[in-house]
Amino acid sequence: xxxxxxxxxxxxxxxxxxxxxxxxxxxxxxxxxxxxxxxxxxxxxxxxxxxxxxxxxxxxxxxxxxxxxxxxxxxxxxxxxxxxxxxxxxxxxxxxxxxxxxxxxxxxxxxxxxxxxxxxxxxxxxxxxxxxxxxxxxxxxxxxxxxxxxxxxxxxxxxxxxxxxxxxxxxxxxxxxxxxxxxxxxxxxxxxxxxxxxxxxxxxxxxxxxxxxxxxxxxxxxxxxxxxxxxxxxxxxxxxxxxxxxxxxxxxxxxxxxxxxxxxxxxxxxxxxxxxxxxxxxxxxxxxxxxxxxxxxxxxxxxxxxxxxxxxxxxxxxxxxxxxxxxxxxxxxxxxxxxxxxxxxxxxxxxxxxxxxxxxxxxxxxxxxxxxxxxxxxxxxxxxxxxxxxxxxxxxxxxxxxxxxxxxxxxxxxxxxxxxxxxxxx
Amino acid sequence: xxxxxxxxxxxxxxxxxxxxxxxxxxxxxxxxxxxxxxxxxxxxxxxxxxxxxxxxxxxxxxxxxxxxxxxxxxxxxxxxxxxxxxxxxxxxxxxxxxxxxxxxxxxxxxxxxxxxxxxxxxxxxxxxxxxxxxxxxxxxxxxxxxxxxxxxxxxxxxxxxxxxxxxxxxxxxxxxxxxxxxxxxxxxxxxxxxxxxxxxxxxxxxxxxxxxxxxxxxxxx
Numbered sequence: 001x002x003x004x005x006x007x008x009x010x011x012x013x014x015x016x017x018x019x020x021x022x023x024x025x026x027x028x029x030x031x032x033x034x035x036x037x038x039x040x041x042x043x044x045x046x047x048x049x050x051x052x053x054x055x056x057x058x059x060x061x062x063x064x065x066x067x068x069x070x071x072x073x074x075x076x077x078x079x080x081x082x083x084x085x086x087x088x089x090x091x092x093x094x095x096x097x098x099x100x101x102x103x104x105x106x107x108x109x110x111x112x113x114x115x116x117x118x119x120x121x122x123x124x125x126x127x128x129x130x131x132x133x134x135x136x137x138x139x140x141x142x143x144x145x146x147x148x149x150x151x152x153x154x155x156x157x158x159x160x161x162x163x164x165x166x167x168x169x170x171x172x173x174x175x176x177x178x179x180x181x182x183x184x185x186x187x188x189x190x191x192x193x194x195x196x197x198x199x200x201x202x203x204x205x206x207x208x209x210x211x212x213x214x215x216x217x218x219x220x221x222x223x224x225x226x227x228x229x230x231x232x233x234x235x236x237x238x239x240x241x242x243x244x245x246x247x248x249x250x251x252x253x254x255x256x257x258x259x260x261x262x263x264x265x266x267x268x269x270x271x272x273x274x275x276x277x278x279x280x281x282x283x284x285x286x287x288x289x290x291x292x293x294x295x296x297x298x299x300x301x302x303x304x305x306x307x308x309x310x311x312x313x314x315x316x317x318x319x320x321x322x323x324x325x326x327x328x329x330x331x332x333x334x335x336x337x338x339x340x341x342x343x344x345x346x347x348x349x350x351x352x353x354x355x356x357x358x359x360x361x362x363x364x365x366x367x368x369x370x371x372x373x374x375x376x377x378x379x380x381x382x383x384x385x386x387x388x389x390x391x392x393x394x395x396x397x398x399x400x401x402x403x404x405x406x407x408x409x410x411x412x413x414x415x416x417x418x419x420x421x422x423x424x425x426x
Numbered sequence: 427x428x429x430x431x432x433x434x435x436x437x438x439x440x441x442x443x444x445x446x447x448x449x450x451x452x453x454x455x456x457x458x459x460x461x462x463x464x465x466x467x468x469x470x471x472x473x474x475x476x477x478x479x480x481x482x483x484x485x486x487x488x489x490x491x492x493x494x495x496x497x498x499x500x501x502x503x504x505x506x507x508x509x510x511x512x513x514x515x516x517x518x519x520x521x522x523x524x525x526x527x528x529x530x531x532x533x534x535x536x537x538x539x540x541x542x543x544x545x546x547x548x549x550x551x552x553x554x555x556x557x558x559x560x561x562x563x564x565x566x567x568x569x570x571x572x573x574x575x576x577x578x579x580x581x582x583x584x585x586x587x588x589x590x591x592x593x594x595x596x597x598x599x600x601x602x603x604x605x606x607x608x609x610x611x612x613x614x615x616x617x618x619x620x621x622x623x624x625x626x627x628x629x630x631x632x633x634x635x636x637x638x639x640x641x642x643x644x645x646x647x
Contacts, residue, residue, distance in 0.1 A: 013464065020460045020474040029464055060450070060481055126554035135489075136518045137578045139607050141550065141557040146565045149548035157546070157591040181465040203551030203633040205565070206586075252518070254567045254576035257545065260514065260525045278543065278592045281574070287546055287567065395467060 005100045006231040006238030007424065009038035010380035012221035015184040015368025018117035019218035023053075023064065024071040026220035027111050031072055034222050040234050041224060043072065047105035049079040052092035052112035053372035057127040059115055068111055085131050085413025086319060088112070089221070090375040090420040094244050096225045097422075106230040112377070113220035114370035124216050128371075131414060133252045145213060145322070147253055147415045149205035152324030155288040156207065158274055161342040163207045166323035167198035168345045170211045170365060173320070176352060177362025179399050182377070184215050184368035207324070214321035217368035221377035237387045243306070243423030245299030247292035249285065253415040256287055266294070269331075269338040284338065285416070290325070292419030293332040293412050301334070304423035306406070309334045309356075310349070313423075314404040315385055316358045317378035319411045321369065326358070333410060333421070352399060360385065360399050375411040379422070382407035386426040435604070441484060448480025491521035494535050499609040502599040504540060506573060507533035517573040540597040541615060542570040549586045549630070551637040559645040562586065562637045568595060568612055583613040586634065587627040588620045 011033030013019065013026045021029070035041065051065030061067070069079040082092040089112040096108035116124050129143035137147065155161070175192050177183035193211065201209040224234075231238040250256050257280035269284035285291035297309075306312050318333070320326025327341040335356065336344055344350050350358040361367040361381040364374055384393050386407055390400040405426055412419040456476045463469040489496050495518075498505035508515040509523035511531045517538055522530040547566040550557075557563075564581035579597075581589065594615035603609035620627055 014466065016461070018460070020458070020472070020476075021462065033464065060479075120555075122553065122555035122558055125552075126556065129554045133518075135492075136607055138554070140565065140578050140580055141553055141560065141563060142565055142578050143554040145552065146548050146550055149550075150546045150565060150567055153548055154546035154591060181467050183466075186466055187461075199629075203549070203562075203637055205551060206549040206630065206633070208548075209633070252575075252578075254518075254545070254578055257569065257576055258514070258574040260512070260527075276592070278545070278569075287576075 003101050003103055004228040005097050005225055005241045006228065007223050007241065007379070007383050008226045008231050008234045008238055009034040009041060009224040010222070010383040011037070012182055012373070012377045012380045013219045014182050015217045015219035015370060015377070016187055017184060017215065017217055019115070023059065023113045023115050023220065024068050026115075026218065027068050027113050027222065028072060030220045030222045031111070034224060038224065038234055043074065046074060046077060046107050046109045046224070048096070048099050048108045049074050049077055050092045050096045050099070050108060050110050051079060051081045052089045052110065052376065053081070053114055054083065054085065054088050055114070055127055055371070057130070058118060058124070068113070074109070084418050086321070086371060086374070087411045087413035087418045087420045088372050090379070090409060090411030090422060091246070091418075093223060093225070093376065093379060093422060094246065094420060097241050097244060100225055100227050106227045108225045110223045110225065110376060111220070112222070112373035114372040115218045116216045116370060117218050121216060137252055137254070144415070145205045145208055148322040148325055149208045151253060151287050151328070151415060152207055152322065154286065155324060155328055158288060159339040159342070161327060163199065164195055165342045165345055166207060166212055166327065167195040169320070169323040169326050170198045171195055172345070172351055173359050173363045173366045174211065176360055176399070177366025179394060179396065180362055180367055181394060183362045183366055184217050184219075185362055185366040188215070208322055212323040214364040214369040217370040219368050219370035219373050219377065221373040221380055223376055223379060223383070237426065239383050239386045240425050241422060242425045243300035243302070243304030243421070245296035245303070245421045247295030247299075247419045249290065249292040249416050251414060251417050253287050256282065256285055258282055262291060266291070272337060272339040289328045289338070290332045290412060290416030290419055292416045293329055293410060293421065296419040296421040297333045297410070300408075300421040300423050304425065306423065310336070311355070313356055313406050313408050315360055315382065315401050316356060316408045316410070317361060317363065317375070317382050318358060318409075319364060319375055319378070320359065321364050329410065333408070357401060360401070375409055379409045379424070382409055382424055386424060445482045445484045448482065450479045450481050452477055452479055454478045492519050495519050496605040499599075499603050500605050502603060504538045504570070504597060504610070505535050506538040506570065507535055509533055515573045516575055517570045517577050518575065538573065539571045542568040542573070542595055542597065542612075544581070544589070544591060544593040544595055544612070545569050545576045546591050547581065547589050549589065549634070551633065559641060561641050562634050564589060566595070566612055570597070579607065580611040581613070582611045584618060585620075587622055587630050588618045590621045593618065
């Protein structure tokens with residue numbers, strides 16, 4: 001029988017651009033919170049350290065995790081870095097989970113951070129674009145906002161959502177962030193926005209305006225995972241990792257149209273494809289959706305015994321760097337039939353108070369997007385939700401989902417080159 | 427064996443010096459007073475020293491088995507690859523077939539037609555650093571006729587408001603190709619008219635105005 005694995009502690013820094021502290025100081029800020037909340041945990045008890053940061057370019061520092069590791073007093077412990085684009089932080093959690101589930105370690109620390117403020121915004125985008133194909137996609141002027149925008153344009157073409165539908169997702173996420181004292185949007189902008197505000201924000205790559213896009217951030221987040229016996233010594237409120245799934249797709253989104261590996265794999269999605277002449281040989285994921293995430297979700301739900309995600313999941317934190325991809329991922333994460341993502345935002349089902357609130361934290365466009373920390377930070381919020389600690393952490397109970405038992409955290413990298421899903425349950 | 431140079435387009439040797447200029451030497455500094463603190467309800471002020479450094483280099487990238495594609499560009503020809511076993515046609519090219527059933531069969535080269543269809547597109551109002559002066563521009567993913575993949579490129583000769591998915595296009599080359607995917611671009615194949623409502627056209631034009639002003643202000647012209 002598999003070893004049960006729980007998250008026993010969580011902590012995150014405040015997200016902002018810039019945070020003037022060093023990366024290691026931001027990790028220390030997050031870890032201090034975790035240690036305060038987990039008084040029975042000693043740093044010496046940690047068996048292994050899995051570290052997550054996305055880019056060596058932002059700080060011109062390779063092997064940054066060695067700096068972090070000794071800074072927090074772990075210099076005798078095994079440490080290594082997980083790097084998988086935007087999926088890096090959630091994949092780091094999954095690697096720590098593997099370390100425990102195999103019986104190798106009892107207690108694993110996961111740290112994640114990114115400092116993106118040292119270079120100017122177009123250079124940040126260039127460095128991120130180096131994680132796209134730098135032989136064909138980047139040299140013609142592509143970068144992530146452009147790739148995702150083109151994917152959204154195709155999705156809109158096939159399934160008919162409007163710029164306003166996308167804007168509603170930005171409004172939800174950014175307004176959620178205003179209630180989150182760790183959130184960058186709360187200090188950077190600090191007031192409620194409307195669909196009109198999104199529509200009037202500066203064009204980045206049509207249909208995306210600045211408010212449709214993820215933030216650029218400095219920040220850090222940490223989690224401690226433990227095997228059942230150790231977990232129950234450290235906390236009386238463990239949050240169990242009950243489902244884990246991963247998947248992948250092509251590096252270049254443009255390669256996906258006829259990809260032979262997808263043919264016939266997603267009958268449920270192919271039926272909804274409109275009857276048009278340009279239908280590719282692989283109608284799902286096409287360039288519109290993330291098959292890597294669908295496979296990851298399928299696996300994670302199966303492991304956790306989830307059969308009706310919209311009903312059984314109480315809250316979801318997903319990595320939606322652009323509004324359109326959040327909408328597409330409602331479909332990929334089985335919250336609705338393929339092509340119907342727009343209905344969830346139109347009906348308010350993914351809002352706080354709806355049947356499945358998505359990105360209560362504000363997500364990457366509200367809480368912040370220090371890439372290597374992002375989904376660890378979102379997992380922190382999910383952890384606090386499941387322990388009903390949001391009133392204490394946020395200073396009010398507006399964002400606490402009462403009685404939450406099941407949360408899902410999702411991550412992906414590239415334009416869905418890799419996908420990851422974790423199911424958390426109390 | 428010694429490597430022989432068959433053909434060369436030389437670059438200004440000063441680039442060797444320019445690109446290394448800086449080399450992380452401290453150029454300047456600032457001392458600032460900024461925000462500190464773990465949560466928004468626990469903020470404080472602190473002073474920070476910020477040091478500025480530069481770092482760059484030249485990259486000499488071999489295009490490997492795809493060299494034929496780049497040499498084709500110099501002659502204004504589009505060369506793709508196909509799998510002799512399953513027939514899958516690659517543009518961008520690949521040296522080996524990715525179909526799991528083909529067990530990495532070596533692909534063969536063929537010339538591809540200079541036309542295709544816009545699978546999808548976006549109108550760029552912002553970009554990575556090297557492309558800012560070219561804004562606004564249209565990024566397209568085009569399925570070249572007979573290809574099973576789509577290639578990213580630029581669209582020219584069209585009002586952005588007239589862009590649509592599934593639009594037929596022709597591929598044209600710039601006058602002096604340099605062996606780079608920017609050597610070619612796409613134009614509409616036939617007369618186009620907008621699929622957008624007049625309100626949408628007006629909104630898009632309004633969205634593009636500040637982009638054009640910003641480029642003019644920062645790059646002139």
